[in-house]
Amino acid sequence: xxxxxELIWDVPPEPSVFTxxxxxxxxxxHGRKLTLVQEGGGPCSVLAPVQAFLIxxxxxxxxxxxxxxxxxxISAALVSSFSSILHRAxxxxxxxxxxxxxxxxxxxxxxxxxxxxxxxxxxxxxxDLTEFVKQCGGRYGLLSFPVLCVDTTA
Numbered sequence: 001x002x003x004x005x006e007l008i009w010d011v012p013p014e015p016s017v018f019t020x021x022x023x024x025x026x027x028x029x030h031g032r033k034l035t036l037v038q039e040g041g042g043p044c045s046v047l048a049p050v051q052a053f054l055i056x057x058x059x060x061x062x063x064x065x066x067x068x069x070x071x072x073x074i075s076a077a078l079v080s081s082f083s084s085i086l087h088r089a090x091x092x093x094x095x096x097x098x099x100x101x102x103x104x105x106x107x108x109x110x111x112x113x114x115x116x117x118x119x120x121x122x123x124x125x126x127x128d129l130t131e132f133v134k135q136c137g138g139r140y141g142l143l144s145f146p147v148l149c150v151d152t153t154a
Contacts, residue, residue, distance in 0.1 A: 034058070058074075
C-alpha cells in the first residue's frame with residue numbers, strides 16, 4: 001500500500017493534502033442532485049473523470065432525461081462509472097479493491113497510521129461493485145479510488 005501511495009503523493013503527504021483527499025463521493029444537496037461535491041478544494045483529478053462517466057452513463061447508456069433522474073438511477077450510474085473506469089485501467093482478470101476505514105479518523109494520527117487501516121482485496125473484473133461504491137461515500141472514498149486504479153494497472 002505504501003508503494004502505491006508513493007506513486008500518487010509524496011509519502012507522507014502534507015497534512016493539508018491528506019485532509020483534502022479525505023472525503024467521500026457525495027452528491028450536492030442544493031438542487032443539483034447529479035453534482036459530485038468537492039470539499040475543501042480537493043481532489044478534482046478524481047472527481048472530474050467520475051463525474052464525466054456518471055453523466056455519460058445517464059445520457060448515453062441509459063438514455064435518461066437528466067431532469068427526470070431518480071436516486072436509484074444516480075446510484076446505478078455511479079456503480080457503472082466506477083466499473084467503466086476500472087475496466088479501462090486493467091487488462092487482467094482481476095481488480096484490486098481498496099477498503100476504506102469506516103470509523104471516524106483520529107485527526108492526530110499520522111499518515112502511516114491512517115494508511116495502515118486500508119485493506120485490499122482482489123475480485124474478478126466482472127464483479128458487481130455496488131457495495132464497494134456505497135463504501136466510497138464514506139470519509140476515505142476519494143482517497144482510495146486512485147490507489148485502487150493504480151494497483152489495478154500494476
